[in-house]
Amino acid sequence: MAPLARPVQNEAVEGIRKTVAGLLIAVLALAANLTLFVASLVSVLLIPVLGIGIVVMPHVVVAVRFRADLERRFSARFGVPIAVPYRSIPVDAPLGSWRRFRMVIADPATWRDFSWLLPGAIITGVLGIVGLAAGPYPIRIAFRFSRLLLGPTAAAALRRRVETLTVSRADTVDAQAAELRRIERDLHDGAQARLVALGMNIGLAEALIHRDPVAAHRLLVEAREASGQALGELRQVVRGILPPVLSERGLEGAVSALALTLPMPVDVEADLPCRMPAPVESAAYFSVAEMLANVVKHSGARHVGVGMRFENDLISMVVRDDGDGGADPEGGSGMRGVQRRLAAFDGTMSVTSPPGGPTVVNMELPCVLSSPKTSRSSATD
Amino acid sequence: MRVVLAEDLALLRDGLTRLLTAFGCEVVAAVDNGPALLPALLANRPDVAIVDVRLPPTFTDEGLRAAIAARAELPGLPVLVLSQYVEQLYARELLGDRSGGVGYLLKDRIADVEQFVDAVRRVAAGGTVMDPEVVAQLLARQPLNGLTAREQEVLGLMAEGRSNAAIASRIFITEKAVSKHINSIFTKLGMPPSDDDNRRVLAVLTYLG
Numbered sequence: 386m387a388p389l390a391r392p393v394q395n396e397a398v399e400g401i402r403k404t405v406a407g408l409l410i411a412v413l414a415l416a417a418n419l420t421l422f423v424a425s426l427v428s429v430l431l432i433p434v435l436g437i438g439i440v441v442m443p444h445v446v447v448a449v450r451f452r453a454d455l456e457r458r459f460s461a462r463f464g465v466p467i468a469v470p471y472r473s474i475p476v477d478a479p480l481g482s483w484r485r486f487r488m489v490i491a492d493p494a495t496w497r498d499f500s501w502l503l504p505g506a507i508i509t510g511v512l513g514i515v516g517l518a519a520g521p522y523p524i525r526i527a528f529r530f531s532r533l534l535l536g537p538t539a540a541a542a543l544r545r546r547v548e549t550l551t552v553s554r555a556d557t558v559d560a561q562a563a564e565l566r567r568i569e570r571d572l573h574d575g576a577q578a579r580l581v582a583l584g585m586n587i588g589l590a591e592a593l594i595h596r597d598p599v600a601a602h603r604l605l606v607e608a609r610e611a612s613g614q615a616l617g618e619l620r621q622v623v624r625g626i627l628p629p630v631l632s633e634r635g636l637e638g639a640v641s642a643l644a645l646t647l648p649m650p651v652d653v654e655a656d657l658p659c660r661m662p663a664p665v666e667s668a669a670y671f672s673v674a675e676m677l678a679n680v681v682k683h684s685g686a687r688h689v690g691v692g693m694r695f696e697n698d699l700i701s702m703v704v705r706d707d708g709d710g711g712a713d714p715e716g717g718s719g720m721r722g723v724q725r726r727l728a729a730f731d732g733t734m735s736v737t738s739p740p741g742g743p744t745v746v747n748m749e750l751p752c753v754l755s756s757p758k759t760s761r762s763s764a765t766d
Numbered sequence: 767m768r769v770v771l772a773e774d775l776a777l778l779r780d781g782l783t784r785l786l787t788a789f790g791c792e793v794v795a796a797v798d799n800g801p802a803l804l805p806a807l808l809a810n811r812p813d814v815a816i817v818d819v820r821l822p823p824t825f826t827d828e829g830l831r832a833a834i835a836a837r838a839e840l841p842g843l844p845v846l847v848l849s850q851y852v853e854q855l856y857a858r859e860l861l862g863d864r865s866g867g868v869g870y871l872l873k874d875r876i877a878d879v880e881q882f883v884d885a886v887r888r889v890a891a892g893g894t895v896m897d898p899e900v901v902a903q904l905l906a907r908q909p910l911n912g913l914t915a916r917e918q919e920v921l922g923l924m925a926e927g928r929s930n931a932a933i934a935s936r937i938f939i940t941e942k943a944v945s946k947h948i949n950s951i952f953t954k955l956g957m958p959p960s961d962d963d964n965r966r967v968l969a970v971l972t973y974l975g
Contacts, residue, residue, distance in 0.1 A: 609877045616874045620851050630853050633826040642855040646903045 403463070407524035410459055411513020418506030421449050425499050439486045446489050447480070449498050453535050456505070460528040460535075467528075470494040470537030473548060494541060501534035557729040560722070568622060575618035583611045631670050635660045636700075639670050640691060647681055647689070655693040661700065665752045668730055669693070669700055672723045676704040676746050679719055684708025684744060695752070702748040710742035723748070767890055770812040771796040772803045772829055773848075774821050782816065782876070789883045800828035804836050807843065814867075814890035819849040819856070830856055837863060846889045848873050852897045854904070858974050861894070866967040869895035869927070888927045894970050895927030904973060913954055920947045925970040 428445045432438030450471065457467040472492045478484040489495050508530050512523040537545065590604040623629065631639035637655040644651035660666065673691060680686050686708030694701045714720045714736040724734050732750035769791050773779040776798075783793045795806040799822040807815055815836065821828040833845045844867035847860060857870050869889035875897065876882045885895045901922040913921065916937075923933045930948070934941040948966075955972050957965045 612877055613874045616850075616872075624851070629820070629851055630855065633820075634855075638855065642853045645854040645858075646906075648906050 403524075406459075406462075407513045410524065411510045414456075414506050414509035414513065417452050418502045418509075421445070421452055422499075422502040422506070425449060425502065429499075439483065440481050443480055443485050443489050446495055446498075449495075449502070453498050453501070456509075456528075456531055456535060460531060463525050463528055465525055465528040465532060467532045467536045468542065468545075470497070470535070470541040470545070472541075472544065493538065497534050497538075501531065505531055505534070553725075553728040553731075556725045560725055560729075568626065571618070571622050571625075576615045576622070579611050579615035579618065583608050583615065586611065627667060628670070631666065632663075636666050636669050636693060640673055640693065643674055643677065644691065647677060649681075649687055649689060651677070651689045651691060653691045653693075657693060657695045657700070659754070661695075661752050661754070665700070665730060665750060668726050668732070669702060669748075669750055672726055672732075672734075672748050672750075673702055673704060675719050675723050676748075679712065679717065680704065680706045680708065680744075683712070684710075684742070686742075686744075698751060698753050700750040700752050702750070704746045704748075706742070706744050708742050708744060709740075710738045710744050711740045712736055712738035712744050712746075767791045767814065767887070768794045768810065768812040769886070770794060770803075770806050770810055770815045772798070772800070772806075772815070772817040772821060772832070774798045774818065778818075778873075785876070785879060786816075786883070786886070789879075791883075791886070799823060800832040803829075803832040804839060807836050807840060811840075814844040814846060814886060816846045816848065816886065818873075819847055827856070830859070834859060834862070841865070842867055842892075844889045844892065845869070846871065846886055846895070848876070852899050854900055854974065857896055857900050861967075861971050861974060864968070864971060866892040866894050866964070870900065871895065871897045872899060885927060893927050894925065894967050896925040896970065896974070898926055900974075901925050910955070910973060913951060917947050917951050917954070920944060921951055921969060921973050924948070924966055925973055
């Protein structure tokens, strides 16, 4: 019985904890909201008085937004997530500037926050106290009310989306341009240069073949070696653009093939019902490949696991290793590159890597399969 | 030696035909797509098939799949697969039926004409010829079943399809020392005594495993 009783007990403890938290939230709501309400009212009224409000009001807005963000955090804890609606503030609009004031009053979220302060205080206050008797449910109702005013309007949500897309598109365009430059340089300094040398060697051999057959022979051997090196370099370039095994076998086959070439054992588990659209497949492959390269270079891991799953229009990829940990997603250009690569498709990445390991990298990539028709690879099965 | 060739690029198809003919092979059929390969093999029963991995109509790994399918139909049919790049994954699949007569080489290797023709002959004779690049990838991994570094090296050269004499001259030891290493490899990999060629194939397979 004991193991059964424990979860129930835990639930009860959790319930009490939430009720107490609800009460504290209610008290905070009453105290902070009422203060901020008065402050915001005064600051607005001070705008025509020598323009004092122009300087003061943005400061009050900072405090109000802090309070509103706190409410959003609590609300998410109680299972009612509220998205942040604010327009981003440019760096050249410091507190106290006219520009900042203009920005703040033009953002509808400012006025929605203000209008929330008083009713929010009353509703959260009342329901938080009622919650003492009825458990955590009433406070959720209070948060649902808060969401009406603290969440973004449809227009604000769209605006934020556009901002995100603008940034990720710019990143994508930059990354693509850099990639093209790299490919051009690789071809120019590598294969192209070798082919030039090859042509020279063959031409010289042609001229020497009767006069000095030994030298001509040596030149031809050199020419053959140069052709092999040129091919090797071209292969590297092609692999960097689109690994042939990826176009032939899809994500699972390509990751399995890559796993075979790593110095440590790699377990690949995949649950991918069919081929993904090529751009998504490529982003997924290069993300996993970059993570595996990191593992090989930095982790000292003896064992690596890769998991890939497609579910609810989302590809989830996990790369786990038993190495030293301490990986910093902001530290390496590799990880930032992966973040950018994924962001182009609205994908995300998270890293947990405590010192001493293990390191787990989770990546998610939305992917809507355009048609149920399967890919060309399964057509050849 | 009678050869069936599957290569879609006319330039390479003609070049290979010319090269093989110059070395006394007879190209009895040359096809330019995957589906035509099996009928050509059934009609001609060649000593060896030389197949490009990427072929029409899919332009993916059509040639590899056709070669594996052909070996299912004609067990033991020697097949040499050529590609612009090599994958250990594909090497494993080719050797999946655990019998010899399999080659897997980069197209670059054709440039060393004599060695290439030698590889064709080895495959036709039931040997196993893996590209040095496949072998290099394997050497980067942990040694197998407690093989010494030297034994690992010998096994790699065996996978490339080299004879004992060739191995000996490559790593500057006597042929006798080579066969000693090879016997030790067979023992460590748990290969039962059987004819030497077959054990070589199995050892290479375990190595690729």
